[in-house]
Amino acid sequence: MSTAKGSGAHIIVVGAGIVGASAAYFLTQAGHAVTVIDADTPMAGASGASDGAVSVGSKKPGFLMQVAQRARDLYVELQRDGVLSGLFYSRPTYLFARNALEAEVLSLHATDLVDAGVRVDRLSTDELAHRIPGLSRSIVSAVSVPDDGHALGYQVVERMLRLAAPRIIRHAAVRSVRIEHGRAIGVETDAGFMGADAVLIAAGLGSKALLGLGEILRPRKGQIVITDRAADNQAAFDGQLMSASYLAAKRDVSASKRDPISLVIDPLLTGQFLIGGTREDGLGDGETTINYVSGMLRQAVDIYPSLEQRRVIRTFAGVRTATVDGIPIVGAHPHHAALTIATGFEGDGICLGPLMGRLAAEIVMGKPCSLDIGISPLSPSRFSAAVGLAQPSPTAQQR
Ligand SMILES: Cc1cc2nc3c(=O)[nH]c(=O)nc-3n(C[C@H](O)[C@H](O)[C@H](O)COP(=O)(O)OP(=O)(O)OC[C@H]3O[C@@H](n4cnc5c(N)ncnc54)[C@H](O)[C@@H]3O)c2cc1C
Incomplete structure (x- = not known):
């Protein structure tokens, strides 16, 4: 379903998170006029309430691990070309096990990484202690993934939007997509109808109501x-x-x-630590809780005792958008032309964001996919029976 071939089409991007902002960047680069509409403000969703691991090492083996390698490579390219200069840097991820059960998972995972062609260094506990002075000696095994990286989601969003310079409409929730003759022709928003040649829905969890994906998309809260x-x-x-x-x-x-609780200790360039995190399935509130915050801190201090000297200055929670099958949804709407979907990035959207934004832009433009792997696992048509559209309100229909 090609949508906006050639240049000069007007595309509406719903959602100013890392995926929508990246898509806006690639669409404007191709000569299209873009309007980005957000129910709140740019970065108000998960992209502004997350950690910044651009990590292949943590990905589920299979398709996601393969996509993450390309996503990490795109970060390297965008950093080198100046698009994300100063925002992305390469750094290792140290995967560690604290007991025999974790060691088993780690060993399996390291093998999966190697099989996928990812560079992995198996470290003795002495080597790990040498690289991370002050680490507890209770760690039983460790692996380093040297080519991972880091980028802060809100900084990537800000940069992409600045470079794309689209029209940005804030505080205007999109309520529905208007379809005429089987084709998206614009969106109904709190601020009225807006017409477009094509529409991209990259609204994170907000995509659920817009696309009728109630059974397919789930909130998964994370505290940090x-x-x-x-x-x-x-x-x-x-x-x-x-x-x-x-x-x-x-x-x-x-x-x-x-x-x-799945423990991550992230040493930020500012000298702060980001300590995470939880994966609370089905929860979409932004609250932090004493139970989990204290649990994470206890685990973190056990592993890295010098944290005891530090002060906690803030806690926050963000909400990931998870799909029932664990794979994001990126592709043309199965029933309507000129309508593209990009959502469901769960805990991987900072890593995958620029690549998925580029892919979504290619789909919007009807261009061939530039990825060297098949993208059918991402296709919305796997949920064809469920994917629909929010019904326009009677007042929106009358306008
Ligand atoms: C605690 C936590 C830690 C994480 N750590 C990492 C990490 O280390 N590495 C990693 O790769 N990923 C991480 N993630 C995941 C990552 O943050 C998300 O996958 C990513 O930000 C999703 O981006 P997005 O653009 O799809 O959605 P979002 O950033 O959620 O953006 C969606 C936007 O759509 C807008 N919107 C919603 N509904 C509507 C509507 N109806 N009309 C208009 N606008 C609408 C929202 O206001 C929002 O601005 C983490 C997430 C959390 C919560």
Whole structure:
């Protein structure tokens, strides 16, 4: 279903998170006029309430691990070309196990990474302790993924929107997509009808109501703790520490249902630590809770005791948009032309965001996919029976 071939078409992008902002960038680069509409403000969704792991090492084996490698490569390219200069940097992820069960998961995961062609260094616990001074000796095994990276979602959104310079409409929730003769011709918003040649829905969890994806998309809350800065404003070590319980949660969602905490300690360049996180399935509120915040801190101090010297300055929660099958939804709407969907990035959207924004833009433009792997796993048509559209309100229909 090609939508906006040639240049100069007017595209509406619904949602100013990392995916919508990246799509807007690639669409304007191709010569299209873009209007980005957000119910709130840019970065108001998960992209502004997340960690910044651009991590292949943490991905579920299979399709997502393959896509993440391309997504990480695109970050490297965009950084090199100046688009994301100063926002992305390469750094290792240190995956670690605290007991025999975690060691088993870690060993399996390391093998899957190697099979997928990802560079992996198996580290002795002495080597890990040398790289991360002050680490507890209770760690039983560790692996480093040297080519991972980091980027802050809100900074990527801000940069993409600045470079794209689309028309941005804030505080205008899109209520429905208007279809005429089987084709999207614009959107009904709180601020009235807006016409377009094509529409891209990249509204995170908001896509659920717009597309009738109630059974397909689920909220998954994540809580995070931020510490104060180090006296020297330097990262304490050179890469993120990620527990094998995080990998278990990624590989098998039921693991986080049993225990929602999967420990990550992220040493930010400011000298702060970001300590996460929870995966609370079905929860879409932005509240942090004493139970989980204290649980995460206890686990973090057990592994990295010098955290005891730090102050907590903030806690926050963000809401991931998860799909029932664990794969994002990116592609043409199965029933209507000129309508594209990009949602369901769960805990991977900062890593995947620019690549998925580019892919969504290609689909909007009816261009061939530039990825060298098949993208059929992303197709909305796998949920063809469910994917629909929100019904316009009677007042919107009369306008
Ligand atoms: C705690 C936490 C930690 C995370 N850590 C990482 C990480 O380390 N690495 C990683 O890769 N990913 C991480 N993620 C996941 C990542 O943040 C998300 O996958 C990504 O931000 C999703 O981007 P998006 O553009 O699809 O959606 P969002 O950022 O949620 O943006 C959607 C936008 O749509 C708008 N919207 C919604 N409904 C409507 C409507 N009806 N009309 C108009 N606008 C609408 C919203 O206001 C919002 O601005 C984390 C997420 C959380 C919550």
